[in-house]
Amino acid sequence: xxxxxxxxxxxxxxxxxxxxxxxxxxxxxxxxxxxxxxxxxxxxxxxxxxxxxxxxxxxxxxxxxxxxxxxxxxxxxxxxxxxxxxxxxxxxxxxxxxxxxxxxxxxxxxxxxxxxxxxxxxxxxxxxxxxxxxxxxxxxxxxxxxxxxxxxxxxxxxxxxxxxxxxxxxxxxxxxxxxxxxxxxxxxxxxxxxxxxxxxxxxxxxxxxxxxxxxxxxxxxxxxxxxxxxxxxxxxxxxxxxxxxxxxxxxxxxxxxxxxxxxxxxxxxxxxxxxxxxxxxxxxxxxxxxxxxxxxxxxxxxxxxxxxxxxxxxxxxxxxxxxxxxxxxxxxxxxxxxxxxxxxxxxxxxxxxxxxxxxxxxxxxxxxxxxxxxxxxxxxxxxxxxxxxxxxxxxxxxxxxxxxxxxxxxxxxxxxxxxxxxxxxxxxxxxxxxxxxxxxxxxxxxxxxxxxxxxxxxxxxxxxxxxxxxxxxxxxxxxxxxxxxxxxxxxxxxxxxxxxxxxxxxxxxxxxxxxxxxxxxxxxxxxxxxxxxxxxxxxxxxxxxxxxxxxxxxxxxxxxxxxxxxxxxxxxxxxxxxxxxxxx
Numbered sequence: 001x002x003x004x005x006x007x008x009x010x011x012x013x014x015x016x017x018x019x020x021x022x023x024x025x026x027x028x029x030x031x032x033x034x035x036x037x038x039x040x041x042x043x044x045x046x047x048x049x050x051x052x053x054x055x056x057x058x059x060x061x062x063x064x065x066x067x068x069x070x071x072x073x074x075x076x077x078x079x080x081x082x083x084x085x086x087x088x089x090x091x092x093x094x095x096x097x098x099x100x101x102x103x104x105x106x107x108x109x110x111x112x113x114x115x116x117x118x119x120x121x122x123x124x125x126x127x128x129x130x131x132x133x134x135x136x137x138x139x140x141x142x143x144x145x146x147x148x149x150x151x152x153x154x155x156x157x158x159x160x161x162x163x164x165x166x167x168x169x170x171x172x173x174x175x176x177x178x179x180x181x182x183x184x185x186x187x188x189x190x191x192x193x194x195x196x197x198x199x200x201x202x203x204x205x206x207x208x209x210x211x212x213x214x215x216x217x218x219x220x221x222x223x224x225x226x227x228x229x230x231x232x233x234x235x236x237x238x239x240x241x242x243x244x245x246x247x248x249x250x251x252x253x254x255x256x257x258x259x260x261x262x263x264x265x266x267x268x269x270x271x272x273x274x275x276x277x278x279x280x281x282x283x284x285x286x287x288x289x290x291x292x293x294x295x296x297x298x299x300x301x302x303x304x305x306x307x308x309x310x311x312x313x314x315x316x317x318x319x320x321x322x323x324x325x326x327x328x329x330x331x332x333x334x335x336x337x338x339x340x341x342x343x344x345x346x347x348x349x350x351x352x353x354x355x356x357x358x359x360x361x362x363x364x365x366x367x368x369x370x371x372x373x374x375x376x377x378x379x380x381x382x383x384x385x386x387x388x389x390x391x392x393x394x395x396x397x398x399x400x401x402x403x404x405x406x407x408x409x410x411x412x413x414x415x416x417x418x419x420x421x422x423x424x425x426x427x428x429x430x431x432x433x434x435x436x437x438x439x440x441x442x443x444x445x446x447x448x449x450x451x452x453x454x455x456x457x458x459x460x461x462x463x464x465x466x467x468x469x470x471x472x473x474x475x476x477x478x479x480x481x482x483x484x485x486x487x488x489x490x491x492x493x494x495x496x497x498x499x500x501x502x503x504x505x506x507x508x509x510x511x512x513x514x515x516x517x518x519x520x521x522x523x524x525x526x527x528x529x530x531x532x533x534x535x536x537x538x539x540x541x542x543x544x545x546x547x548x549x550x551x552x553x554x555x556x557x558x559x560x561x562x563x564x565x566x567x568x569x570x571x572x573x574x575x576x577x578x579x580x581x582x583x584x
């Protein structure tokens with residue numbers, strides 16, 4: 001906490017007074033007292049010479065004569081002693097007067113100090129909150145029209161680009177649509193996996209329309225102070241309206257626009273609901289055709305409030321999916337433009353091997369390749385650089401120090417990865433096993449088997465079952481070679497994947513005969529009990545698929561041994577080497 005000048009001054013004042021009171025107590029505690037015998041004391045009382053007495057439970061009591069002399073005498077400790085003193089008009093003090101005065105001063109100072117300090121701190125915090133409210137309510141958004149991104153800078157996503165191109169005309173010439181009574185789209189929701197280019201598409205729309213681009217994140221509106229999130233929403237739209245025509249981009253809108261839980265929810269979500277209501281109001285409050293388009297991006301569309309998705313808010317919902325092979329080829333070409341790529345580099349083969357790569361991962365792949373070439377001071381980026389970068393992106397860099405890896409560890413890893421590769425080759429003829437390795441990586445992997453399926457729009461039930469069995473291949477190989485008691489922890493991530501795929505197949509895609517067409521996500525979201533049927537059926541399905549996996553490996557034991565032996569010898573195998581083993 002920052003302490004201002006007033007608080008510092010108050011602290012100095014309190015310390016000074018405390019020191020003065022301490023000095024006062026010290027001085028009074030060191031007074032010289034005249035010793036009186038009890039008989040003399042009683043004589044002084046009867047002659048009206050005693051002014052006050054301090055009564056206590058000690059052996060000696062203190063007092064003061066009317067001439068100002070302090071004295072000390074014996075304490076009789078009788079029940080009627082106090083009444084006797086009062087009878088002769090002696091002032092009776094209960095306890096040590098100096099101690100009482102000191103304690104009174106200290107307590108008063110403490111209360112006063114705490115009160116004033118609390119007041120000043122509260123006042124200081126209020127000013128700080130007001131200042132923060134004023135500064136934070138102004139979104140730090142870029143309204144400049146320089147350094148424009150256009151659709152030429154966005155490779156792939158052709159369907160999404162076509163949908164967004166229509167909006168350019170809406171923004172540029174809104175009056176044209178007014179004549180026909182057409183209502184312009186208020187908002188566009190881009191949804192899809194991370195790294196697929198949603199932000200880039202929004203920038204490109206603003207660039208093509210040549211209007212300011214205001215980019216914010218949903219988390220920018222989630223604040224501690226009540227009402228601040230709503231004020232930031234209003235400030236953002238106010239700034240956009242001042243420009244007349246603009247594109248507002250809200251990334252990760254699920255942080256702001258989660259489904260409201262209604263009156264039964266706890267008060268913790270009230271601030272979030274208030275902020276969401278402000279956004280809904282602003283989107284509904286546009287005057288006619290102002291040429292303002294709100295674009296939002298999310299990879300969790302299922303969590304968004306229904307009020308956001310209705311017509312008049314986010315009218316259009318555009319999926320931005322992972323690129324297919326042609327889109328990957330275009331993205332790789334785009335990110336190779338300003339790089340010294342060797343003529344021998346085959347971007348088509350790279351595009352074929354990068355299934356399930358997002359645009360961001362492809363950009364990262366080419367960037368890693370360029371960094372590797374720069375480290376070696378090579379003239380060109382070669383396929384060797386790209387291949388090395390490919391495995392670095394997927395599994396991490398190879399570990400340099402392998403001294404702690406024993407021969408037994410290598411054997412376990414070799415059979416584990418051989419199990420994955422062999423099941424993949426025997427089950428899925430169209431899949432490519434492009435590399436198998438037992439070299440540990442910096443991401444904590446002991447090895448890997450790279451299995452690349454063909455490009456497909458949908459997965460069949462058979463595809464999912466095959467993928468589950470491929471994931472189980474490593475554990476199955478360990479059990480066959482090492483025995484049940486010697487299986488290792490190396491299959492933990494494989495079992496996680498296998499369980500997720502089995503749960504999805506049974507509980508999401510309705511592909512199980514016993515469970516039927518029930519989607520368990522709906523049941524869970526409705527707070528209904530699912531019972532144990534899903535758990536039991538998942539366990540049963542995994543066990544059956546595991547038995548099938550072990551049978552495949554038992555039937556092809558010679559190939560399992562051959563792949564593992566070759567891995568022990570070379571540490572990594574290419575696709576050609578794996579295929580050669582399987583043809584012998």
